[in-house]
């Protein structure tokens with residue numbers, strides 16, 4: 255019988271500008287969990303990018319695992335969970351969504367629930383509150399999702415993204431909760447129609463791989479970026495400098511404060527080399543698109 259599982263979950267970027275709470279893209283930066291059955295719960299964090307001094311009962315992975323077991327009327331056995339993360343916390347790279355996806359997968363494996371990918375995605379999106387980061391972490395690639403009035407999550411998953419991305423990660427945190435509080439609760443009709451049209455053009459451009467046009471619409475969000483710009487250090491400077499250096503477009507990654515540029519694959523390394531000395535306090539790197547989503551290996 256299997257008693258060891260290794261769970262790997264990609265981080266993600268959400269929105270890509272106007273795809274607010276709907277578009278996600280899985281990135282090749284990972285949260286990994288090595289799970290072993292034992293007689294009590296224990297979390298061991300082997301990375302600086304994980305919360306410190308968290309009691310088991312307050313640990314997001316444990317809370318999600320327990321809630322998942324309760325939902326499917328399963329008994330969750332005690333586990334030792336060794337965690338590594340390449341996803342800095344509260345930076346807009348989907349750390350909490352990856353932890354939610356990992357917690358669901360942990361229970362799926364140790365309780366042998368055999369949940370379908372659709373069920374895991376729906377549950378993760380519900381727990382996260384929106385289906386952008388969570389859907390990308392489950393499926394990999396580009397995800398475009400929305401919920402029908404009956405609660406059904408509908409999703410389109412495109413894995414053949416033929417462009418590159420570079421992230422500018424600042425050395426400051428921004429809690430998603432804070433970055434959501436600042437948004438208006440209502441939008442004027444004409445404004446909302448324009449915002450929605452921009453999102454449609456972003457989505458269509460991504461799906462037909464017209465990345466130059468996708469980049470233009472990444473920079474024309476009306477749903478959240480105008481209200482969050484002041485929370486993002488060097489927002490305008492990075493966008494302009496990135497554009498001058500050949501990026502198709504630059505947007506806030508999720509709720510920020512990281513920003514992400516879309517650029518052609520053949521230019522991304524030179525782009526990163528050019529940006530590093532201009533924004534020395536940032537961790538700037540090319541990040542591959544993950545196309546596998548959550549993965550499990552058993553021993």
Ligand SMILES: Nc1ncnc2c1ncn2[C@@H]1O[C@H](COP(=O)(O)OP(=O)(O)OP(=O)(O)O)[C@@H](O)[C@H]1O
Pocket residue numbers: 285304305313314315339342343344345346347348349350351352353387428429430431508509510
């Ligand atoms: N890898 C993780 N393991 C355990 N808990 C996590 C992990 N990532 C995030 N959390 C918890 O989730 C909560 C929200 O985290 P955080 O602020 O990083 O997420 P977020 O605001 O959704 O941002 P982002 O999506 O940018 O990572 C915090 O309580 C944090 O401790």
Ligand SMILES: N[C@@H](CCO)C(=O)O
Pocket residue numbers: 268269274275276384386387430433434478508509
């Ligand atoms: N779509 C979300 C992503 C962060 O969870 C937002 O922009 O607030």
